[in-house]
Amino acid sequence: MEKTSEAFFQDKIDREIRIEPKDWMPEKYRQTLIRQISQHAHSEIIGMLPEGNWITRAPSLRRKAILLAKVQDEAGHGLYLYSAAETLGISRDEMYEQLHSGRAKYSSIFNYPTLSWADIGVIGWLVDGAAIMNQVPLCRSSFGPYARAMVRVCKEESFHQRQGFEILLTLSRGTEAQRSMAQDAINRWWWPSIMMFGPKDDESPNSVQSMKWKIKRFSNDELRQKFIDVTAEQVKVLGFTLPDPNLKWNKARGHYDYGAINWDEFWQVIQGNGPCNKERLEARKKAWEEGEWVRAAASAYTTKKNKRNTTVAA
């Protein structure tokens, strides 16, 4: 019986038919997706913090309104994704608990500090840019609710990248101090941004299974290369440079070659030792704990209202 379900499931995947929450699915598929979607959601939520840091200090009303809208979008992305994960049988509270206890991970990039206004430009350009590369293939994920959430997310992301690039473009035409502030931000964010694609392909055993389930469509290195090729051209428009002396066009490969990535740093950040890991989790926990009375009050109000309604009806 089990075998029939599994074969039927695989057949649907092979024919690009989406899997929906109530359909039979292998337990491992369910777990892999819960992990992947919830950690993606956590990344969107934690990702609001580094940028939120600059909302009050945006240099103009226009920039402030844009940044507010962008950060609000990221909250939306987190919410779409949490609800997609919930269709697989995990509760919202459980996911929060996993994040707050440090059991769940989120994107390593958000554990770096935003030191200047130029960082906001670089985050939009590089971090959202890398996220878009990663997320576009997810619009075809085999799990329906995830794919639908990603379509919505991807539609909203491109404004994020453009507003970031525009900030940098403005700085690039500014004073010497503004130009060097922007270059400094690029220098700090470049390597963490290309680490966002995850470890080298040969670092972990090849996953036949997740390919087969169409959870995975492109490898980490494929996407990273694509991102580097695109970005190495865009930086020329800004008149800045990427901080990699080995970055060079390789005519034979038709791609840019790039220098060695510091994977030690990457794993350190993932394991909780990045510059801001503690601060980020503390901020989330604080928001959760201090919101407790609001959640309780709203529930109490609803209970009271319902009781009154039933009394009137009776």
Next chain:
Amino acid sequence: MSFHTNKYYYGDYGEAKNGAADISAKGSAKEEWPLWEIFIRSKQGLDHKHVGSLHAADAAMAIENARDVYTRRMEGVSIWAVESKYIHASNPDEAGALYDPANDKVYRHPTFYDLPDEVKYM
């Protein structure tokens, strides 16, 4: 069955090297606000379409939250919120038995009928 996920999506660092520990659903929702399914009419004249879900303490809050979560770019002119527990769904395992009888009633489709070419506007 054991396998490793090699692809690392936005914040998901797989199971290796202190990536995510055991993340399994135990279904222990403490005192969560209930879940609501949100339907949005994108334009006057079109029907409401399911867009996703969210948590809210009551219907008014569900509609307010739906406005912020699902219509930040004028995606809708009307919102329906239905508490998820009131949605009844057909069972996908019975899809075959449920829809099969329709399969052999091709005469329900206009293309089933052969008419001479001279007949216009039918």
